[in-house]
Amino acid sequence: MATTRAATFSAKIRTLTDFHTRISCNQQPPSNAEIITTLRYFQQTLIGFLKDVPSNNSTLFEKFVADSQRTSQYPNLNYSGLFYGIVNLLDVFPIITSGQTAIAEAILDTLKALYFFLDRECVDQLPYLLASQLGTFPAELDKKIVQLLCDCILPYSTSDDAFGGLSVPVVLMLVLQHPSDPGLHSWLLESLMSRRENVYHDLLSVIAKGTSEARISAVNLLFHYWPLINPQILHRKPIQYRVHGWSPVPCQNTMCTEKGPSIKRSYDPVACAKYGDTSPPMSICKGCFDQIETDQPLYFICQPMPASHSVVCQNKGCEASNRIAVGTCFAEDCIRAHQHVPLRLCQECFTHLHANPGAEAHRRHSGMTCVWNTILERDMIEAVVxxxxxxxxxxxxxxxxxxxxxWLRQLEGGQSLGRDIDSxxxxxxxxxxxxxxxxxxxxxxxxxxxxxxxxxxxxxxxxxxxxxxxxxxxxxxxxxxxxxxxxxxxxxxxxxxxxxxxxxxxxxxxxxxxxxxxxxxxxxxxxxxxxxxxxxxxxxxxxxxxxxxxxxxxxxxxxxxxxxxxIEDEDLPELKILLCKIFEPDLCPLPFETNKVYEFISSRLLKGNYEETLDALDWLHLLCRMDITMSLNMVFDMFIECLKRLPDLNFPIKNEENDLEEDPGPLAVQVVM
Ligand SMILES: [Zn+2]
Ligand SMILES: [Zn+2]
Ligand SMILES: [Zn+2]
Ligand SMILES: [Zn+2]
Incomplete structure (x- = not known):
């Protein structure tokens, strides 16, 4: 029986792999039904295996653990073969001409059923693989992609044994630059904040290194979640981007009639298969959670933070004199009394609530005051620039x-049009x-x-x-x-x-x-x-x-x-306009007297050695060629003083071969009036 199962599994992987060739070469491309049936087969088989995983192993689904502990829970099949089969299918996905939505949905369901069976090498690739389908998959699946990332793949792959955490900045960038629904941006961000330290740094690196589109969302979110305490900044007017609240996924219990917003999450593989026909986790609404039979704990889901700006401490017992919120706590203990919405806290409450040993581990975020000599220094500077x-x-x-x-702009109409409609x-x-x-x-x-x-x-x-x-x-x-x-x-x-x-x-x-x-x-x-x-x-x-x-x-x-x-002579006119404005005596906005403007010339003519005198005359000549007006009296005064010193200047011995025409020197000074 086991061999038959393994043989069928392998045969199906071959079918999946063939899809890639058949679609890319357009030779007997598979029908949508064929693709979906194959994917559903894998999904059902994998969820079938999960039904046999003992419930008390539910923690294995929360975070990736190194293989031995996990692989003993299910039959040994070619799961990475399946993973790469899906990767190949994703590769040709854009050329599938019809029914993309149903196929994309089946791919996402299969990946969710599969993640638990994968080795580390594949798990590490999952966050990026999923995020990069935004914009490739039909837009109606954006939410499903982000959900899979937030609820399942990112938390699972960000463990001590896997490197999913490394892809957080790039996943953030891919989601933030995708403009369909800004609610997805805050969803991902709050999901990361509830589990991860230094999300501030992740966002900052998107601002520093990401695309312009991602930068817009990232910086707006940065100022939303980590407000800078300054009235002019706090009460800024939004331009175009607006932070949107997100909504929790509807109940995933297949028997649920209400499909209300979920408030708890189960990682019990048996319960998830039984009630949700899915692999863990499964999100459950208020009406369902006490009907789910499971001996495993149900976790509260952090509820969405309000999109409006709350800058005041939300701790009910707050007695601080300065109630401006400086940080946010996401921990169950702190947010239980706040309908599980993460709590914005003033400095006093932020410190006070976390002063006991039990609260030290609370996942919480607060801004910073000065970037120098911190780990953020480099990205902050780059972000500002x-x-x-x-x-x-x-x-x-x-x-x-x-x-x-x-005429050139008209010819290029297509291109500049794209820029004009840059939303x-x-x-x-x-x-x-x-x-x-x-x-x-x-x-x-x-x-x-x-x-x-x-x-x-x-x-x-x-x-x-x-x-x-x-x-x-x-x-x-x-x-x-x-x-x-x-x-x-x-x-x-x-x-x-x-x-x-x-x-x-x-x-x-x-x-x-x-x-x-x-x-x-x-x-x-x-x-x-x-x-x-x-x-x-x-x-x-x-x-x-x-x-x-x-x-x-x-x-x-x-x-x-x-x-x-x-600068070549023919390029001088281009610099002339700027220099004229800089020297313009009527407009001259320099905060000192006009004669001081030319002090760098007069001091050289009056006190400089031979080279310095020559420099001064050279610059005077340049300024004249640039049509920069200066007082003739001032120039004459300088010349007279300079002439008086001429006998004292140490002229170098002239080399006879020196071509005087090439180096006109002081002889060529001309004053344009
Ligand atoms: Zn989209
Ligand atoms: Zn329900
Ligand atoms: Zn407070
Ligand atoms: Zn707390």
Whole structure:
């Protein structure tokens, strides 16, 4: 009998494997009924085996344990063969032309029946395999996929013996970038939070490394579950993305008539097979749980948290003076009296309720105050930079679009159309506000902050100042401008006073590698483009009075030298506009007198050695060629003083072969009036 069973099982796996070939080569492709019958066979067989697993082994279904303990519970068959048969079927799934929903549903049911029989290698692949079906399977199955992940596969594969935990960030990203139903996002997140530490870090890594779509959901959820305690941030207006509550799955007891929302979960394999025709776990509603015959414990399911923002402590006995919620507890003991909804707690209750040894292990989450020297540092910095980039990137995109000739844009109509209907474009454009808030609240530019990190953020921040400087004064432009005065300026001023040398470095034409971020650095760009970006950054900062005389005097000579050394004559006009704005005496927003603006030239002419004098004349020449207006009196005064010193300057011995025409030197200075 056993051999027959094994033989049938193997034969069916061959059938399944053949489906792959028959579908991909389109040779006698199997009918939908054929595929579904085969999958149902596996499902029934596997659930049949589960009926013989003793009930008291129910904990084996909660978390993966190394093989020996589990494999003795069922016949030894080629389960990994079945697993890879399904993987192959998933491979050709997109080319199945009709009845996709029923097949997809059968695949999900079979995977749920199968997970318990798989070895670690297969179990580790399950979370990613499932999550990557979002967008491939028909949309009506999105909920079922997320349910299988949340209730079964993620908890099971995240054990000491399996590595499912490693796929959490990528699973999060796949779910969060799938826009169908934001309720699925909060479902997955709360499910993870109820079982796992450091979900904050998981979300942060999605913001730092994920796609733009995933970043939108992730950052909104981050601020929802870990609010930053600042009135302007707490009471922010949503743009497009809204956090949605989720609803618990309906009762899975096949005999249940109400199909009410489930409140408990059973892992008893016999009860699950008997009442739910499924492998554990099975979720049960209020009306059913006392009718289920099982000697195994039923677990309460954490109920959905409200999607509205609750920022006040939810502990009934709270007597704290500051009742702003700072953390959330998911443990049964804490949430029992709260209809099993996770509890938001103020600092006092959060500490107080967990001060006894029994409560230390409560699964709970709270935000952070400062990121430096924590495990989150790297991802936080990257998250801030990526969020700032989102706004810059989408604005630069528009700018680029405008410059293209109209006929070209019309020709490319198909492509730009796709961008126009980007349903989250406003949200993307406003993502930088989250970056600014995270930066201001959690990355304070204190003296002990790592200077490279400050420099990296600063460089991107300046790029953000530069791309947002020219926004129209609509609501979005006004909101971003407000961020500068409310948050960014303070941060910048503190960063400048605590990390002054970094600040000066960031303003220089030759950026160190850590500061090469955003704008031209994210594209294939020429030296000229990089310089244009640098000058634009400086120009954008000028209205904020952060460029002092000292800074100017150090930075601007480096710029003029770099321009005269590295920029071809025909490229000068492009830089000219920016330089003119920077030097423009009427608009000049530099917080010091005009004669100080040119002090870097006059000091060299008056006191410099031969090389410095030559530099000064060279820069003067460059400024003239750029049509930068300066007072003739000032220039004459400088010249007169310089001429008086001429006899004292040590001229180097001239090499006769030096071609004077190539190196016009001081002879060629011309003043344009
Ligand atoms: Zn979908
Ligand atoms: Zn029920
Ligand atoms: Zn409280
Ligand atoms: Zn607790």
């Amino acid at each position: 990526k969020l700032l980039k989102e706004t810059s990137a989408s604005l630069e995109g528009i700018e680029g679009e405008g410059k293209r000739p109209k 989250m474009s406003d949200e993307r454009r406003m993502l930088s506000r989250y970056g600014i808030w995270l930066m201001a609240a959690l990355c304070p530019p204190a003296p002990e902050a790592p200077s490279h990190a400050i420099g990296y953020i600063m460089s991107m921040l300046f790029q953000w100042f530069s791309t947002t400087a020219l926004l129209p004064n609509d609501s979005m432009g006004a909101a971003l401008e407000q961020l500068k005065t409310d948050f960014a300026s303070d941060w910048m001023n503190l960063a400048i006073s605590n990390h002054y040398e970094v600040f000066v470095t960031i303003l220089m034409p030759d950026l160190p590698e850590y500061a090469q971020v955003g704008g031209a650095w994210d594209k294939f760009s020429s030296k000229k483009d990089q310089m244009k970006d640098g000058l634009s950054k400086m120009l954008a900062l000028m209205p904020y009075d952060v460029i002092s005389f000292e800074t100017w005097n150090r930075v601007i000579p480096k710029w003029l030298r770099a321009i005269s050394d590295d």
